[in-house]
Amino acid sequence: MEKTERELLMQALTAATDVVKLINQSIGLADAHQTAAEFRRLQFKIIPGGKESEKTCGIQKFSKKEIEKMPTFYKNLFISGEVVAHWRRRSGNGIEIRCQIAGKKITASGKTRQIAAERFIARLQSSENPASGLRPGMLFRDFAVEWLQTAKRPNVKPATYVDYLSIFRAHLLPAFGDRRIDEIRQMEIQSYLNALLAAGKSRAAQKHLQILKSLFQTAVENDIIKKTPATGVKIPFHETETGQALSRDETRELVARCLDAGTRTGKAFIFLLFTGLRRSELAGAELVGDWLHVVTAKQRLGRREKVRKIPIAPALRRLLPDLDRDFAEIRTMYPNRLSRTFKEWIPAHHLHDLRHTFITRAQECGIPRELVSLWAGHKADNTMTSNVYTHFSDEFQIEQIKRYDI
Numbered sequence: 001m002e003k004t005e006r007e008l009l010m011q012a013l014t015a016a017t018d019v020v021k022l023i024n025q026s027i028g029l030a031d032a033h034q035t036a037a038e039f040r041r042l043q044f045k046i047i048p049g050g051k052e053s054e055k056t057c058g059i060q061k062f063s064k065k066e067i068e069k070m071p072t073f074y075k076n077l078f079i080s081g082e083v084v085a086h087w088r089r090r091s092g093n094g095i096e097i098r099c100q101i102a103g104k105k106i107t108a109s110g111k112t113r114q115i116a117a118e119r120f121i122a123r124l125q126s127s128e129n130p131a132s133g134l135r136p137g138m139l140f141r142d143f144a145v146e147w148l149q150t151a152k153r154p155n156v157k158p159a160t161y162v163d164y165l166s167i168f169r170a171h172l173l174p175a176f177g178d179r180r181i182d183e184i185r186q187m188e189i190q191s192y193l194n195a196l197l198a199a200g201k202s203r204a205a206q207k208h209l210q211i212l213k214s215l216f217q218t219a220v221e222n223d224i225i226k227k228t229p230a231t232g233v234k235i236p237f238h239e240t241e242t243g244q245a246l247s248r249d250e251t252r253e254l255v256a257r258c259l260d261a262g263t264r265t266g267k268a269f270i271f272l273l274f275t276g277l278r279r280s281e282l283a284g285a286e287l288v289g290d291w292l293h294v295v296t297a298k299q300r301l302g303r304r305e306k307v308r309k310i311p312i313a314p315a316l317r318r319l320l321p322d323l324d325r326d327f328a329e330i331r332t333m334y335p336n337r338l339s340r341t342f343k344e345w346i347p348a349h350h351l352h353d354l355r356h357t358f359i360t361r362a363q364e365c366g367i368p369r370e371l372v373s374l375w376a377g378h379k380a381d382n383t384m385t386s387n388v389y390t391h392f393s394d395e396f397q398i399e400q401i402k403r404y405d406i
Contacts, residue, residue, distance in 0.1 A: 057088040060097050066117060071223035074124045077101065085120065087113055125223075136224055140184060141177035143224060144168055147215050159280060164211070171208060181219055186229045193235050205235050243353045245360040246346075251406045254346065255319065265341050267320060268330045269354065274316035274404070276358030276376050279335040279351055287312075287327050290398065296377040310375045311394075311401040365403040 062085070067075055077083040085099040090109070095116040098107040108123050110116035126136075148168070153161050175192050176184055189212060196205040209230065216228035246254065251273070258266030268282075275292055277285065286293045292310040312323070320326050342351040355376070362372045371392055 055089070057086065060085040060087045060113075060117065060120075062117065062121075066121060069121050070124050071127075072221060073223065074101070074127075087116065137180055137182055138224065139177065140179050140181045141173055143181050143219060144173065144177070144215065147218055151214075151218055167208065167211065171204075172211070181216075182225045184229050186232055189230055189233050193233065197235060202236065209233060209235060243350065243356045245357040246349060246353060248361075248406065250346070250349075251357060251361070255406060257345065259319070264326075264329050264333060265338065267326045268333055268338055269342065270319055271316070271327065271330055272351070272354040273357060273406070274313050274319075275310050276355050276362075277310075278355060279338055282331050282333070282335070285331060287324060294377070306377070308374065308377050309397075311397045313401045313404045315405040361406065362404050365405065367400045367403055371397065371400060 062070075062078060067078055070078065074083075078085075083099055083101055085097055087095055087097045090096050094109055094111060095113045096107060096109045097113070097116045097120045098105065100106070104127075106120070106123050106127060108116055108119035110119055148161075148164060152164055156164070176188075189209075193205045193209055196202075196208065212233075213228070213230040216225065216230045219225045220228050255270060255273070258270050260266075271277075272279070272282075277292075277294060281294050281296070284295045290312050292312060294308050294310060296306040296308055317323055339351045342349070342354075359372055359376055362375075363369055374392065
């Protein structure tokens with residue numbers, strides 16, 4: 001007697017189940033370690049033959065158009081096949097579509113499969129993303145905390161993260177913190193930035209807009225809001241100031257004032273003037289004999305740290321005879337305090353201008369440009385000579401730094 005189509009299908013299903021069990025046993029997995037989707041596919045009762053209206057249950061296949069309506073988190077699960085929904089015919093000919101995601105059951109019913117599918121997608125749209133505490137309608141403050149902890153903290157340097165925190169605490173949270181994130185509008189952001197611009201803080205306005213754009217875009221990608229309110233916000237272009245080296249007269253006046261003061265701050269200014277360090281590089285620098293070892297600050301998180309060596313100028317040891325002890329005190333100073341004091345002493349300049357002064361004065365003293373770039377931690381130019389054949393010996397560098405003086 002010939003086997004019916006149903007019997008053949010059931011035999012194939014049983015054989016597939018046995019194969020999965022054998023594979024799991026061979027790699028040391030129990031049946032319980034099958035994914036929920038695999039288990040449901042193998043155990044689901046198949047109703048072969050007949051018209052669609054005669055079936056009582058089956059796997060729910062969503063169209064591309066229907067999947068596009070799903071929130072991103074759920075859409076990706078259905079596209080990848082990690083999650084499968086099923087439908088069944090209930091008493092009274094109603095249709096129910098159901099699935100389980102991250103331990104949460106999601107169901108919807110309707111007179112037809114199309115109506116049930118529409119309601120099922122609506123349930124997904126209103127459902128909280130089980131992968132996190134994110135949810136539509138949450139406060140800007142709550143989403144900002146999640147964004148900083150999850151999206152930013154693992155991907156930026158600690159100093160950059162601290163900078164983000166200070167901006168949120170001092171500016172963004174007072175402005176938007178208690179607002180629902182889905183109620184913030186473009187004009188509110190524009191007004192907030194306009195106030196910064198009116199106060200002459202164009203650089204801050206540019207930085208805050210950059211942060212808000214990233215934050216709101218993340219909210220869109222996590223289905224917290226439909227579109228970002230930061231789109232279309234405009235501010236005038238801010239050209240970053242490149243800084244200006246101190247003149248020789250200004251340099252000598254500064255050094256004289258530092259020596260007269262006899263303070264740690266004054267010694268720090270002299271040290272920066274003769275080494276070209278960024279203020280953020282002070283804490284991580286080490287004095288090793290006649291060399292200063294510095295971890296370059298301009299390095300992205302995850303990249304290998306670059307350590308550069310700067311020879312100590314004899315002129316620096318002349319001005320700071322007890323350099324080892326002085327440096328131990330200098331490297332523990334707060335960078336912001338140094339910047340504020342320097343601005344008080346020389347209003348026309350910024351602390352970073354000491355770095356520009358070092359680079360400018362070194363070249364004026366006849367030290368090769370490539371060598372000065374090496375000490376400053378700048379990238380070499382694209383010439384073959386700079387990138388491949390220029391290797392300065394320690395002896396040569398020690399001789400060249402003797403030229404540097406104010």
